[in-house]
Structure formats: structure tokens, C-alpha cells
Amino acid sequence: MFRTAMGFIGLLGALAAVPPAIAEDNSAYSVLIISRERLEVATSCEIGVYLNDQLSGRLFQEQSTSFNLPAGPVDVRLRLLPGQTPGCAPGLEDQRSTRLNLQAGQINKYRIAMGQYGMELKRAPLDY
Template structure:
């Protein structure tokens, strides 16, 4: 009898602690960057720079995610030098994109390409 009462008390206290855990975890936003589609016609590795620091490397059909504090995030995409021919980066620094994250946001972007270079295109989460 004592064990069942103690177990019940422990189970109820677990539910009481759950809302505080969720509230403490919402002080960041999630940014997902995907190269899952073949919109960029190169086998070269693509570097994802956050605030001008290399944060991820993506090959074809890969994606990455970041937990970031709320605010404006500067993102830049750049071809990285590699073993495949033609993967040397150009002389010009690629332009950056700014994304605004709010606490609790989950934003997904996929890498796309135009004549001017690579950019991040908003994508559906598809859960």
C-alpha cells in the first residue's frame, strides 16, 4: 500500500513539473536548412555561415538544424573547396540573408540557386 501511494505521488509531481520545463525551453527558435532537393546543380559541398562563422557543411540530400536565440540572424551560403573538380569558391564574397526568429519558432529553408548565386527559400515543415 505504501509503494502505490508513493508511486502515485511521484507520478502526480511529474505532471506538475512538466509546464515549467516547457516554459523554460521556449527561449530559442529552431532554424532548419535543407539541401534535400536537387535545386542546386552541383556536387560541391555548401557551407552555411551564421554571423560570418562556418556553422555547417551540407552535401546533396542533407539538412541541418540550429537552436538559436530570438532575433535577427545573418545567413550566408558558400561553395566550399573540396576534392571534386570545380568546387573552388569564387573571388567575390556571396551576399547574406537576414532571418528573424522569435522564441518558439520553427523555420525551414531550402537551398536554391539563381543566376546571382545561392539563396535560402522558405519551405514547408511537412510533419
């Protein structure tokens, strides 16, 4: 009994030495929503959303995706992805990206539209 009690006290002492896990403040993040809800991009190909040159999301028609990102600048690039649909093979594309400056605690919504140089992001209302 004494041995069990001492083991329990030792375990409690070891747990007290470990610092508690504290979640970061949610206000340090921003929400980025990118939608392909409108039929502005006349292709059935999947569109890849690249954040800081990393493929982070894929969108078909009538879809949207969201990201919780730290506040600050983020480069967003859109690209047609190869797939099973005919005509979706990669070719020469505009490699420019759009730099967005995200503010902490804000929700930013953009829609994919066709511009002079290909696909681009346009600010959209939240409509909640």
C-alpha cells in the same frame, strides 16, 4: 564517528550555499532548419552555411542541418566550400547574406535554391 558526522554536515552546508543550476527556458530559442534536399543547386560541391559570418554547417546533396538559436536576427550566408571534387575551388562569390528574424518557440525551415545572384534561401513547409 562524531568527526565523520560533522564532516558530512559541513559538506551539506557547503552544497546548500551553492545556487542550483537552472536551465534556460526553451521557449526563448528558435529552430532553424536548412536543407539541400532538392536538386535545385546543380553542383556536387559541399555548401557551407555561415551564421553571423561563422561557418556553422556543411551540406552535401540530400542533406539538411538544424540549429537551436536564440530569438532575434541572424545573418545566413551560403558558400561553396573547396573540397576533393574538381571545380569546387573558391572563386568570386556573392558575399551577401540573408537576415532572418527568428521568433522564440518557432521552427523555421528553408531550402537552398538558385536565384538570380547565386544560392539563396527559400522558405519551405515543415511537412511533419
